[in-house]
Amino acid sequence: NVVFDDVEISNNYNVYLSEVAGTFEILKADLTVTCVDKSIIYGQEFIDKDVSFNGFVNGENKSVLGGSIAFTTDYTKYDNVGTYEIDASGYTSNNYNITYMKGELSVDKATLTDLTSNYQEIYDGLEHTLDFKYSGLVSMTNADYPYEEEELNEVISVSLDDITYSQELKFKNAMEETIIYYVISFTNYNDIKNSSTIEILKKDLIITPKNVTINYGEEAKFDGVTFDSFVEGEDESCLNGTLTPLISFNAGV
Numbered sequence: 267n268v269v270f271d272d273v274e275i276s277n278n279y280n281v282y283l284s285e286v287a288g289t290f291e292i293l294k295a296d297l298t299v300t301c302v303d304k305s306i307i308y309g310q311e312f313i314d315k316d317v318s319f320n321g322f323v324n325g326e327n328k329s330v331l332g333g334s335i336a337f338t339t340d341y342t343k344y345d346n347v348g349t350y351e352i353d354a355s356g357y358t359s360n361n362y363n364i365t366y367m368k369g370e371l372s373v374d375k376a377t378l379t380d381l382t383s384n385y386q387e388i389y390d391g392l393e394h395t396l397d398f399k400y401s402g403l404v405s406m407t408n409a410d411y412p413y414e415e416e417e418l419n420e421v422i423s424v425s426l427d428d429i430t431y432s433q434e435l436k437f438k439n440a441m442e443e444t445i446i447y448y449v450i451s452f453t454n455y456n457d458i459k460n461s462s463t464i465e466i467l468k469k470d471l472i473i474t475p476k477n478v479t480i481n482y483g484e485e486a487k488f489d490g491v492t493f494d495s496f497v498e499g500e501d502e503s504c505l506n507g508t509l510t511p512l513i514s515f516n517a518g519v
Contacts, residue, residue: 294359294360294361294362294363295321295323295361295362295363296321296362296363296365297319297320297321297322297359297362297363297364297365298319298320298321298364298365298366298367299317299318299319299335299354299357299364299365299366299367300317300318300319300320300366300367300369301315301316301317301337301352301353301354301366301367301368301369302315302316302317302318302369303352303369303370303371303372304316304352304369304370304371304372305371305372305373305374306371306372306373306374307373307374307375307376307377308344308346308347308373308374308375308376308404308454308455309343309344309376309404309454310343311343312339312341312343312371315337315352315354317335317354321362322362328357330359330361331357331358331359331362331364332357332358332359333356333357333358334356334357335354335355335356335357336354336355336356337352337353337354338352338353338354338355339351339352339353339371341371341373344404345373346373346453346454347373347374347375347453347454348372348373349370349371349372349373350370350371350372350373351368351369351370351371352368352369352370352371353366353368353369354366375452375454375455375456376402376404376454376455376456377402377455377456378400378401378402378403378452378455378456378458379400379401379402380399380400380458380460381399381400381401382396382397382398382399382400382448382460382462383399383462384462384463384464384465385397385462385463385464385465386464386465386466386467387465387466387467388466388467388468388469389439389440389466389467389468389469389497390469390497390498391438391497391498391499391500392438392498393436393437393438394436394437394438394466395435395436395437396435396437396446396448396462396464398448398450398458400450400458402455403455404454435448437464437466438466439466440466440467440468440469441464441465441466442465442466442467443463443465444463444464444465445461445462445463445464446461446462446463446464447459447460447461448460448461448462469495469497470495471493471494471495471496472493472494472495473491473492473493473494473509474491474492474494475488475489475490475491475511476489476490476491476492477489486513487513488511488513491509
C-alpha cells in the first residue's frame with residue numbers, strides 16, 4: 267500500500283488523503299567480484315588467493331553474501347613460467363547481481379646462484395669441459411611432480427677469443443689466463459651471466475741426451491735423446507721446431 271503523508275494543504279482546494287494500492291519493485295544492485303592479480307615464483311603453490319568488491323551499498327560488505335568463494339585456475343604447481351587465469355564463483359545474494367571478473371597469475375622465474383669456478387689444470391692430453399654449476403633448483407617429490415626429473419632447457423652461449431659458441435665449451439691444449447664469458451638461459455630460472463678464467467698449464471717435459479761412448483781421437487757424436495713425461499701416447503711428433511745438439515768436451519779427458 268502507498269500512503270501519502272505531509273501533503274501541504276492548498277488555499278484553493280480541499281485535499282482529501284486516501285490510501286492507494288500499489289507495488290514497489292526493488293531491483294538487485296550490481297556487484298562486481300574481481301579476482302586480484304597475483305604473482306608467484308616457479309615451483310610455488312598458488313595459495314594467496316583473494317578478490318575485491320565493487321558495488322556494495324549502505325556500507326555493506328561480503329558478510330551479507332551467502333555461499334562461499336571458490337577459486338579455479340589453469341595453473342598447477344611446477345607449471346612453466348608464464349601467465350595463467352584466475353577465476354572465482356560461489357557467492358549468492360538476494361540483493362545483488364553478482365558478476366565475476368577474472369584475474370591473472372604470473373609465474374616468475376626462480377633464482378639460481380652461479381657456482382661455476384675458475385678452472386686450472388696441468389696439460390694431460392685429454393679434452394676438458396668447463397663444468398657449469400649452480401644452486402637453487404626447485405626441489406620436487408614424486409607426489410608433487412608427475413615427471414621423473416626437471417628439464418632445465420639449458421642453452422650455453424660462450425664467448426672465447428671474440429668467438430661466440432652456443433655449445434658446450436671444451437678445451438685441451440695449454441692456455442693461460444683465458445677469460446671466457448658465458449650466458450646460460452633457462453625456461454624457469456633466471457639467466458646466468460658470468461665469467462671464468464681457464465688455465466691449462468704446460469706440463470714439464472724432460473729431454474735427456476743419450477749417453478755416447480767414443481774412442482780417443484774420434485769426433486764427438488750425437489746419438490739422440492730420450493723424452494720423459496709425454497702423455498696420452500704423444501711423442502716428439504707433437505713438438506715444433508728442430509732439436510739441435512750442442513756438444514762440448516775436453517779432449518784427452
